[in-house]
Amino acid sequence: MKIAIIGIGTVGTGVLELLNQEKNNIENRIGESIEVSWICDLKDTLKIESNLKFTKNYKEILNDNSVETIIELIGGNTTAFEIAKETLKSGKNLITANKHLLATKGIEIFEIAKKHNVKIFFEAAVAGGTPALSSIYEGTFSGGIKTITGILNGTSNYILNKMEEGSDYDSALKLAQEAGYAELDPTFDVKGIDTAHKISLLSYLVWGKLIDFKKINIKGIDKITKKDIEFAKNSGKRFKLIGEAKKINNQIIINVEPRLIEKNDQLYNVNDVYNGIKSYGIHLGETFFYGKGAGALPTATAIIGDLYKIKNSNAWY
Amino acid sequence: MKIAIIGIGTVGTGVLELLNQEKNNIENRIGESIEVSWICDLKDTLKIESNLKFTKNYKEILNDNSVETIIELIGGNTTAFEIAKETLKSGKNLITANKHLLATKGIEIFEIAKKHNVKIFFEAAVAGGTPALSSIYEGTFSGGIKTITGILNGTSNYILNKMEEGSDYDSALKLAQEAGYAELDPTFDVKGIDTAHKISLLSYLVWGKLIDFKKINIKGIDKITKKDIEFAKNSGKRFKLIGEAKKINNQIIINVEPRLIEKNDQLYNVNDVYNGIKSYGIHLGETFFYGKGAGALPTATAIIGDLYKIKNSNAWY
CATH class of the missing domain: 3.40.50.720 (NAD(P)-binding Rossmann-like Domain)
Structure with missing residues (x-):
């Protein structure tokens, strides 16, 4: 070829x-x-x-x-x-x-x-x-998938990691830029737009329908403070930027937002530029895919x- | 059709x-x-x-x-x-x-x-x-995969879980049989043979070659004692029945054995009848697939x- x-x-x-x-x-x-x-x-x-x-x-x-x-x-x-x-x-x-x-x-x-x-x-x-899309498209369509949830943006995940280590948002962003992860204009990454693009495509693979991008509710990590991170830590949780698509009564609803993730959640240990994709189906049960999100x-x-x-x-x- | x-x-x-x-x-x-x-x-x-x-x-x-x-x-x-x-x-x-x-x-x-x-x-x-095989076959062949490792037998995983909760091997096996997980003759599950079948197929998907089954080194969980489980717990680890295929100098080597798995390993939290498949490639890095192994x-x-x-x-x- x-x-x-x-x-x-x-x-x-x-x-x-x-x-x-x-x-x-x-x-x-x-x-x-x-x-x-x-x-x-x-x-x-x-x-x-x-x-x-x-x-x-x-x-x-x-x-x-x-x-x-x-x-x-x-x-x-x-x-x-x-x-x-x-x-x-x-x-x-x-x-x-x-x-x-x-x-x-x-x-x-x-x-x-x-x-x-x-x-x-x-x-x-x-x-x-993360070799996931082939298996999701070919293998889950009869599984009664109701939810697909992911950490899909390495840059914002890296920034949240650095904030957990003590940086404030601005210096964490700078570290991400110095490490070559964040663009000079990091808007798409930190404002959740890149995550929204990706969860929209996952939703397409699962349910065969591409949602009007304007209908996705998007909130990024750029308003997260050191205090928020401290609060999460003290309650044994972590903030992660989550993209989630749900099927409710034949309607697909997509949200992107920072969420508090608990210790026993597969997404809790997705660090730095790694990505994780979790799905739940009424027949298939829970599945999880993990790998590098970039590089x-x-x-x-x-x-x-x-x-x-x-x-x-x-x-x- | x-x-x-x-x-x-x-x-x-x-x-x-x-x-x-x-x-x-x-x-x-x-x-x-x-x-x-x-x-x-x-x-x-x-x-x-x-x-x-x-x-x-x-x-x-x-x-x-x-x-x-x-x-x-x-x-x-x-x-x-x-x-x-x-x-x-x-x-x-x-x-x-x-x-x-x-x-x-x-x-x-x-x-x-x-x-x-x-x-x-x-x-x-x-x-x-666990929808994994399509993605492994179609998506990892250029990733320089060196190792593929998995918890692939729900029955033995369930038995090890029950032993961690205090049962000895014989009563844990009985519990597995009562729960409908283990067959009346549990040989294939507890002796690692079922895991060997599965890791052999994963190895085939990754490297395109089916190994002579007799060349696989197989050790099951049937010799694991309450003392072993206690020892693992005290050192912050868990025993898991692991199937692993490695490519070393163009040779594929497959092993099945109970191994001590550390807390930060993706396989540590694979419980009951869930399965987990981890691979490492020199280009692709680490990937992990997780889902129900049976049902x-x-x-x-x-x-x-x-x-x-x-x-x-x-x-x-």
Whole structure:
């Protein structure tokens, strides 16, 4: 399969590294060879990857009929939205880690994919290195799932951890930025928007319906004080930023907010950039998935899993 | 899709119940209607399911060309082995919860399936209601997995729990039998054989190779004393029956044994009939899956997930 990667940042570099290091494992499992035909980025520095065709203009890739699948890793829902639509319309499959794009424009994007008979997979968009989405989609639909709950944003989880160690909110945020976890503009992470994107996609996988993003109630961690953290500690609990989707009388309701989590809850011990996803079904009972929520190679592992699915599974819509 | 169920015990009854209760969800996700054409069991009482065709002779089902998939739930590796082989040779797909069969006869069975171009799925064979196998197979193969470790046998886990509460081994086993967890002959559970079957299948999913079952080192919980349990408690640890597969220099080594598990280990809090599966990969890092290891409806949920895969995914061999 000939593929192209658009957006060569941390994760894109990770994908190239794994395709190289794990070539045999990857090709054995997928059942054919994988060739990166193009890489696309705005940074010139990438031209050094001399054996890969480089372009700054993604339209060049769309015109290459030999490319079967495009991996979009630029983020956001403006240019990425154009890329997604044009990718699908040109008859190519799309793999994306872009929760922002899918949670806000997913309905339109899935429609286009269906119409053009191509696939989209997005295992890396939620809980990066926690291989959960395949099992949730393929394995829980008859389990009578009523609730799905997760710690889905590593940055805010890291900040809450640092506050438990004594930092106030502002210095904890600074520590997260210095460690490379938080963006210069941390709005999406600390205000719960990133968590809302992700829980919305989990809800889609469970119940097959993408909720209007504006209907999600979102509260972030940016109002949490040292006093709140102290209070939680004294009562044997921890504050965690929780995304939760519930099905009540055929209605799906999604909330994002900081919650006090008790010691015996699986989510209590999810620390730093780890993510945890818990679900409850009237038939299936409780399940829990745990793994790294970010990082170049864990996320790249998820993207390469999507290459398997492009070749070996029907689409998820 | 027309299906047949051979073996109508706890789990078989659960499958029939879910197919009835969750009909819409199931058919929407799978993409077609599911019809149970036959049920097969040795018990006459089943004739009461008047709208389902009943037989005591599975060969009748093999001769029905309209049946596309057979769900085998009788267990063991004698009659079940015959049923599996004949199912595949007759061009029908096979879904099974039978770890004993696959861990000991899998190589031959997978060969026959390949030759006859039919599929086998077995999500319910390992950790029943923990939807883990799809994600492990599809999502971790490029993660550089080095170790996979699990609590995979609910019965022995329950017995160890009861011993922690003060019972000695014999009375804990009795309690497990009274609660319906342990069989009259509990050998496979308490001697670690069932765990060995399951870890062997997990190892197959991760590395694509089924180990000669005789090469697995197996130690059960039947030699654990009250004193051992006391010692563990006093050092802040717990005894758990652990199955572990490791890849060392391209060699896969599998061990089953009771181990002292520390408090900060994800497996420490896996209680009663719950199962936990932990993996570590040099690229992917740590992942953890948790859910019910048994029970009619959790296990039935896994089997119905396999019906999705029959229709929507390529085979796992």
